[in-house]
Amino acid sequence: MPKPTGSRTFEQVLAEIERRITASGLTVGDRLPGERQLAEELQVSRSSVREAFRVLETLGLVEVQVGRGPNAGAILSYDPGATLTDLLRLNLRLSSLTMREVVDTRLMIEQWSAAQAARMPAGHDPESSRAMAAALAAMDGAATPEEFVRHDMAFHIALTDRAGNTLNSAIMRALSITLRQYATEAVHRLGHTADLQTDHRLIHSAITAGSAADAATAVAEHLARAYPPIADGREVLPSSA
Amino acid sequence: MPKPTGSRTFEQVLAEIERRITASGLTVGDRLPGERQLAEELQVSRSSVREAFRVLETLGLVEVQVGRGPNAGAILSYDPGATLTDLLRLNLRLSSLTMREVVDTRLMIEQWSAAQAARMPAGHDPESSRAMAAALAAMDGAATPEEFVRHDMAFHIALTDRAGNTLNSAIMRALSITLRQYATEAVHRLGHTADLQTDHRLIHSAITAGSAADAATAVAEHLARAYPPIADGREVLPSSA
DNA sequence: GACCAAATATGGTCAGACCATACACCTATC
DNA sequence: GATAGGTGTATGGTCTGACCATATTTGGTC
Incomplete structure (x- = not known):
């Protein structure tokens, strides 16, 4: 086991997001909660949520957009x-x-x-x-x-x-x-x-x-x-x- | 051009790191500057540097370790x-x-x-x-x-x-x-x-x-x-x- | 109904603080 | 002088709170 399931906070956030994707059947096109909301839900800082989002973005799993409305926020995508x-x-x-x-x-x-x-x-x-x-x-x-x-x-x-x-x-x-x-x-x-x-x-x-x-x-x-x-x-x- | 070379700060940090790797001939095993130092050099906040590091880490290009000494910090690695x-x-x-x-x-x-x-x-x-x-x-x-x-x-x-x-x-x-x-x-x-x-x-x-x-x-x-x-x-x- | 302006939700960025870790260094002891 | 232990310090990890930029939503005005 090289990685003991990551003790860093953002890794726990990642694990939780992955869990939700599996459990809630989230799929391409669905939206993740906003940074502030997710931070409060998981009782972590916004920085940690943001670092987790950067990882997901790097993996081509989410696309992030600023502003407001249905297209804003982190959207699950597929671009490996x-x-x-x-x-x-x-x-x-x-x-x-x-x-x-x-x-x-x-x-x-x-x-x-x-x-x-x-x-x-x-x-x-x-x-x-x-x-x-x-x-x-x-x-x-x-x-x-x-x-x-x-x-x-x-x-x-x-x-x-x-x-x-x-x-x-x-x-x-x-x-x-x-x-x-x-x-x-x-x-x-x-x-x-x-x-x-x-x-x-x-x-x-x-x-x-x-x-x-x-x-x-x-x-x-x-x-x-x-x-x-x-x-x-x-x-x-x-x-x- | 889908990405106009990223307007976000952490993307500019990434570009700069990539430039340094190419220019300075950095290779596997070499160390990147610390988060604080790089932040000051590039005149950006530490958060932005950290987000860039998360991307590099996700891509398997650096391994990060805490503490002090030659093994601490962000080391260029190769683990795609x-x-x-x-x-x-x-x-x-x-x-x-x-x-x-x-x-x-x-x-x-x-x-x-x-x-x-x-x-x-x-x-x-x-x-x-x-x-x-x-x-x-x-x-x-x-x-x-x-x-x-x-x-x-x-x-x-x-x-x-x-x-x-x-x-x-x-x-x-x-x-x-x-x-x-x-x-x-x-x-x-x-x-x-x-x-x-x-x-x-x-x-x-x-x-x-x-x-x-x-x-x-x-x-x-x-x-x-x-x-x-x-x-x-x-x-x-x-x-x- | 059309248009424009303000409110607002969202990510982006920053500054500063404090914690945990692991090595570096120095001192006390033998 | 050599060793063992304590202290210093540089490093990443995390949090807080603030402010900015952007894009939609809302509501008022013509």
Whole structure:
């Protein structure tokens, strides 16, 4: 037991909030009591409640808004992506992670997702289907590498969404954001995007055709092309996030 | 731009700390200034510094200790696992995630890792090698389902470590902890562990023999046996964590 | 009914105090 | 001189109470 259920006050507040979520069946969209009210209910100071709220906010579980009315206060939300993104970015800064590992994990998720997506019935999740097609078209019309990469990210995220695992989707979103600048530089280096688009269409048609194995292969080849300079070193994150 | 670089004070403190980490080359083990000192340096209140510290702590980037001496204060650390675990647990509580998705993601990582591990040269990472063998033996001698599951977790984590991707390892650790109680109940239901151990040995020998495909297949079959009742519903987390 | 102004509830921030903890330092003793 | 014990002090942890900023609600006025 590394943590003996936290003796600090804000940890007890966290435990109580977690207990209430479980017991009262609170869910996304519901509101937590205000800072002052919760402080009085639990007989703790407002500072402790605030520190607990910062933790919940960091975990992407609540969104806090000032002012008055139904939208003010701490609202239960669902955005693990932001947390994961922060986590990845900071760990790259600390050199606890390498770009190589991030890219490999992305390949893993995307290969898996492409295979799963190919196995889905034709009419499955029309929204992600539309998103993939739209991203493909938008990449054709992209005027700058930045714009291309933006739609490229959308394409790969839609692909992951299509596999239907929201946990994988959340991780994929975080990985994409982390790799964005890297991807942009790669496109600049390449100088053109024709090969990448050929890859994308190969992936897309394999999924549409229901060929899981082909889809997985196409994804692997695409990422090998997109991230060639990454060998095995401890590349650091570009200076600007 | 969802976040305009945070107008709140504690977010500016976070940005400044992140800047210092990047600029000064601070790394794991180094100490951040004390709360009072940082507050004065940045001309903000101690409360704001504390809220920033709570965020860093939640992200697993610092560990805070009271008292005096070289171990006191906020030390840069590296423990994304705790954050991921909290993230998973709370999102399961909010029903934003299903057990099915968690199990699927675990299968994905473990299949990938088993295949990668099988491709490694024989002498690679002797530590995880030893850990796998030790866990196998310990499972044979386990007297209770709880003890069996503890060593089972160690086995699967060692397998993932052997693939050499620390990001995947961190995710796998979080998934394992999240699934622990579930796994324990599954072993209780099964009533015996012979089949599971047969699976484990199959996985182990496939990796040792360097057969990536066999290793991946063995992992898939093992997890299908270990988590059979999970179909497609929105199973909730067991009440006690 | 529309519009504008005041009241109010909410989070955001600050200053200052006191407590608990754990090491640092110094003194007394041998 | 070495050791043991007490005291000092820097650190995080918590609380109180105040004030500010913001956004909605309320109510009055035209």
